[in-house]
Amino acid sequence: MRNIRDFEPRRALVSPSLLAADFSRLGESVKAAAEAGATWLHWDVMDGHFVPNISFGIPVLAALRPCSDLFFDTHLMISHPARYAEPFIRAGADLITFHIESEDDPAATIETIHRAGAAAGLSLKPGTPASAVAPYLDRIELVLVMTVEPGFGGQRFMADQLPKIAELRRQIDASGRAVRLEVDGGIDARTAPSVRAAGADTLVAGTAVFRAPEGMAAAIRGLLS
Numbered sequence: 001m002r003n004i005r006d007f008e009p010r011r012a013l014v015s016p017s018l019l020a021a022d023f024s025r026l027g028e029s030v031k032a033a034a035e036a037g038a039t040w041l042h043w044d045v046m047d048g049h050f051v052p053n054i055s056f057g058i059p060v061l062a063a064l065r066p067c068s069d070l071f072f073d074t075h076l077m078i079s080h081p082a083r084y085a086e087p088f089i090r091a092g093a094d095l096i097t098f099h100i101e102s103e104d105d106p107a108a109t110i111e112t113i114h115r116a117g118a119a120a121g122l123s124l125k126p127g128t129p130a131s132a133v134a135p136y137l138d139r140i141e142l143v144l145v146m147t148v149e150p151g152f153g154g155q156r157f158m159a160d161q162l163p164k165i166a167e168l169r170r171q172i173d174a175s176g177r178a179v180r181l182e183v184d185g186g187i188d189a190r191t192a193p194s195v196r197a198a199g200a201d202t203l204v205a206g207t208a209v210f211r212a213p214e215g216m217a218a219a220i221r222g223l224l225s
């Protein structure tokens with residue numbers, strides 16, 4: 001198990017989203033991400049119910065865990081995260097981020113994740129206000145702001161989410177806790193500077209990394225420059 005505290009607070013990092021990788025060569029893609037300088041790997045888990053798409057689950061993550069030392073940043077876009085958090089953690093997930101809009105109680109789900117030994121994160125769809133996170137800010141390790149409607153990679157970045165990122169940056173700084181602020185959806189060399197200026201320190205990127213014409217290493221450097 002890798003610990004989120006191993007990563008310096010506020011120091012920006014990129015979490016490549018495996019959803020954009022070549023599914024016929026997942027093992028090689030994970031290795032290539034590490035060789036390109038990534039320290040995190042973003043897993044988009046979709047159940048075809050919370051979002052209108054189905055991606056991958058526990059057996060795939062378990063199969064790739066022995067192949068990689070990357071920090072497995074697991075984004076659950078599922079209706080019942082409390083039911084599946086522990087099996088994902090046993091399979092090798094280091095962080096479980098679930099949606100505050102899901103059907104399970106957030107406080108109980110966070111407790112389940114911590115009891116199983118992983119870090120917990122809360123994600124907000126574009127229509128959910130920053131204030132929804134406030135009751136849980138004292139017990140989570142990460143907040144994820146969706147900058148697209150969850151469900152698919154390759155979508156256009158929603159600039160109207162920038163004020164929410166800035167508001168969450170203010171809330172986190174006021175709390176005095178080392179909570180990471182992650183953004184996800186349409187992040188590339190054009191949009192990365194604006195989310196970083198708003199206060200994000202963890203950038204999820206699928207298309208911009210796994211399908212970068214300039215290569216993954218240059219793409220990751222470009223997002224952090």
Ligand code: DX5
Pocket residue numbers: 017019020042044075148149150151152153154155184185186187204205206207208
């Ligand atoms: C969308 C996912 C994202 C997506 C990002 O629901 O949560 O992680 O895969 O892909 P890009 O970077 O291509 O928008």
Ligand code: ZN
Pocket residue numbers: 017042043044075184204
């Ligand atoms: Zn995601």
